[in-house]
Amino acid sequence: xKISAFSQAEFAKxxxxxxxxLRTGPFISHIRSSIPAVARNIHLLYAEHSLSDSExxxxxxxxxxxxxxxxxxxxxxxxxxxxxxKPFKPLPLAQAFPMFEWTLNWCIANHSNxxxxxxxxxxxxxxxAAILPAPPGTGKSTLCAGLSSRGWRLLxxxxxxxxxxxxxxxxxxxxxxxxNDSINIMRQxxxxxxxxxxxxDTAKGDVAHMKPSTDSVIRSDEVAIPTWIIFPKYVxxxxxxxxxxxxxxxxxxxxxxxxxxxxxxxxxxxxMEHLIDSxxxxxxxxxxxxxxxxxxxxxxxxxxxxxQ
Amino acid sequence: MLTSxxxxxxxxxxxxxxxxxxxxxxxxxxxxxxxxxxSVAAFVLKTLEKKTLNIFEIIETLSQDSxxxxxxxxxxxxxxxxxxxxRLGLIERHSG
Numbered sequence: 001x002k003i004s005a006f007s008q009a010e011f012a013k014x015x016x017x018x019x020x021x022l023r024t025g026p027f028i029s030h031i032r033s034s035i036p037a038v039a040r041n042i043h044l045l046y047a048e049h050s051l052s053d054s055e056x057x058x059x060x061x062x063x064x065x066x067x068x069x070x071x072x073x074x075x076x077x078x079x080x081x082x083x084x085x086k087p088f089k090p091l092p093l094a095q096a097f098p099m100f101e102w103t104l105n106w107c108i109a110n111h112s113n114x115x116x117x118x119x120x121x122x123x124x125x126x127x128x129a130a131i132l133p134a135p136p137g138t139g140k141s142t143l144c145a146g147l148s149s150r151g152w153r154l155l156x157x158x159x160x161x162x163x164x165x166x167x168x169x170x171x172x173x174x175x176x177x178x179x180n181d182s183i184n185i186m187r188q189x190x191x192x193x194x195x196x197x198x199x200x201d202t203a204k205g206d207v208a209h210m211k212p213s214t215d216s217v218i219r220s221d222e223v224a225i226p227t228w229i230i231f232p233k234y235v236x237x238x239x240x241x242x243x244x245x246x247x248x249x250x251x252x253x254x255x256x257x258x259x260x261x262x263x264x265x266x267x268x269x270x271x272m273e274h275l276i277d278s279x280x281x282x283x284x285x286x287x288x289x290x291x292x293x294x295x296x297x298x299x300x301x302x303x304x305x306x307x308q
Numbered sequence: 309m310l311t312s313x314x315x316x317x318x319x320x321x322x323x324x325x326x327x328x329x330x331x332x333x334x335x336x337x338x339x340x341x342x343x344x345x346x347s348v349a350a351f352v353l354k355t356l357e358k359k360t361l362n363i364f365e366i367i368e369t370l371s372q373d374s375x376x377x378x379x380x381x382x383x384x385x386x387x388x389x390x391x392x393x394x395r396l397g398l399i400e401r402h403s404g
Contacts, residue, residue, distance in 0.1 A: 248331035252344045262340055266324070269335040269342060273326050 004047040012039035019063075021052035025161070025172035025220050027108060030058035033100070035078060038064055041097040041196045045175040045209055048217040060107040064100055066093060082107060091202075098199045098207045101177060105158050108172070109259035115170065116162040116264060116271045119257045122155035122169055122224075123147050128301060129169045129224035131160045131279070132232055133257055136204070139234030139286070142182040145210055146289040147296060149190035154216040155224060159259075164267060167274050168223035173216035175209035183208045189289060228299055229254070229279045238287045242295055245281040314402035315390055316360040323357060323398070325350075339397050348376070349389055353398060360402045363387055 003011060003020075014020055016039070019032035033039065052058075060082065067077040067090050077090035080103045087106075091099050109117050120133035121144035134140040141157050148154040154173045155161075161170040175196065178186055183206065187195060194211040229250055230242075254272055255261045261268040280300060286292035317323060321338035332350040335342045345353065348370070355361065355369055363386055370386075371378045393399040 246331055247328035248326075248333050248344055251326075251333045252342065255342050261342075265340050266335065266337060269324060272342075273333075276328075277326070 001051050001053075002047070003043060003049055003051065006043070008040065008043050011043045012036060015039045015042070018055075021055050021058055022046065023050045023052055023220070024104075024174055025156075025170055027059045027112070027172075028052045028057065029104060029107070030055075030061045031064075031100075032062070033064040033096075035064055035066060035093070035096045037094075037197070038096050038100055041209070042100070044194060045196050045211045047211070048214045060104070060111065062100075062103065062107065064096055064103075095199050095202050095207075097196060097209070098177075098202055101175065101209060104174075108161075109159060112161070113260050113263055114164060116164060116261065116268055116275075117259045118160045118162070118254055119158065119259065120160040121157045122160040122226075123152040124155055124169070124171075124224040125152050125297075126301070127225055128227040129155060130228040130230050130296065130299070131169070131226060132230055133160070133253065134231050134233065136179075138232060139182075140232055141176055141178055142185060142234065143232045143286070143289070143292055145176045145178060145182070145186045146189060147293055148176070148213055148216065149186075149193060150293050152293075152296070153219060153224075154212050160226075162226065162271060162275060163223065164264075164271055166223075167226070167271065167278070169226050170223055171216070171220045173212040173220055175211055178208050178210055180205045185289075186210055225302075226275055226279055227302060229276070229281045230284045231282070232284045232286065232292075234287065235285050236287055238285050240288070240291045240295055241283075241285045243283050245283045247276050247281050250281040251276045311363050311387075314360045314362045315356055315366075315394070315399045316402055317353065317357040318397055318400045323353070325354070334398075336396075336398060341396070343396065343398070352386065352389060353393060356393075356399050363390060366390070 016034045019030050022029045022031055063081040064078055067079055071077050076093035078093050078096040078099055079090045080088050120131045121140050122129055122131050132140050144157045155169055156172040157176040163170055196209040198206050198208040200206050324335040326333050330347045332345045333342055367378050
């Protein structure tokens with residue numbers, strides 16, 4: 001059953017009670033929260049996502065609840081609990097939904113060693129995927145959001161998930177995390193898309209989440225072939241450029257920006273080797289989103305696509 | 309470091325290589341670490357996988373295989389490279 005089948009009040013009641021079993025890509029998360037903003041944002045931004053038919057199993061058991069005692073009145077806080085364990089310090093209550101998103105990323109990134117998981121966005125077209133690894137502030141999420149609003153399917157805006165059994169990228173279509181100026185840029189660029197409320201003054205500045213396209217969510221079981229690894233960088237007034245990048249250096253960057261490369265040991269090396277060897281690697285500079293998307297639409301595709 | 313000391317790849321562990329153009333990555337099965345090497349560093353480490361050599365012998369092998377100028381600076385460069393490999397556990401002193 002889709003979340004949109006519930007009214008907001010019904011959904012909030014369910015989330016507060018026994019919780020929901022939310023399907024996101026290959027994962028099922030059992031989520032409980034009594035915080036209205038968490039219920040409201042999940043109901044809005046995950047409307048097309050399905051709840052699991054069975055409530056017997058979840059990969060992660062997550063709870064977000066308000067701090068008790070004086071913190072109910074003085075600078076209220078939100079506490080995150082994972083399997084009953086509280087790994088993080090509380091955050092201001094106003095940041096409850098961003099905390100849900102960050103901690104769900106944390107759950108997946110740190111507890112899923114059947115995959116090689118990199119800190120990167122990933123998008124797909126015609127079965128072929130581009131991985132966009134980049135440090136914060138380089139325009140990765142903005143570009144990912146722009147591409148996903150113009151015909152590319154969102155796989156993930158934070159976690160590129162490589163399945164070790166067949167080296168395919170797994171979809172994990174969830175709300176896109178936009179920061180600061182990117183929020184208004186994307187509101188104007190894709191005015192029909194829904195956005196969650198803005199959380200001010202988080203550790204990452206102002207944060208808002210953009211709803212993933214219905215197509216991205218519906219096709220959550222459709223894996224993609226990793227084909228390009230592209231390091232985007234937004235530079236104001238700079239000409240667009242797409243330049244080949246050292247594969248060996250891309251390997252090392254990928255390893256250092258993976259959550260579990262070291263934990264996977266030899267398997268991680270072999271997976272990264274396969275990934276780098278089979279992908280075109282580029283540095284990409286852009287200043288105009290339309291031009292950037294046009295460039296992505298011209299990326300060289302493997303020959304087998306041309307044969308089709 | 310004594311120039312007469314001989315070196316070889318750390319015994320008991322494999323190195324797994326992949327080379328693209330003039331750069332290589334190497335995975336050390338002992339430490340689980342992956343390193344990025346340029347062509348000279350990769351040549352030296354691959355040589356020490358097969359042979360036990362001192363610095364002079366390493367430079368001699370390099371000069372036979374390339375047109376590198378093996379002057380005093382190059383000796384210092386190789387000496388530092390050997391120290392670094394040793395610190396990373398990629399090679400060890402020959403105990404024989």
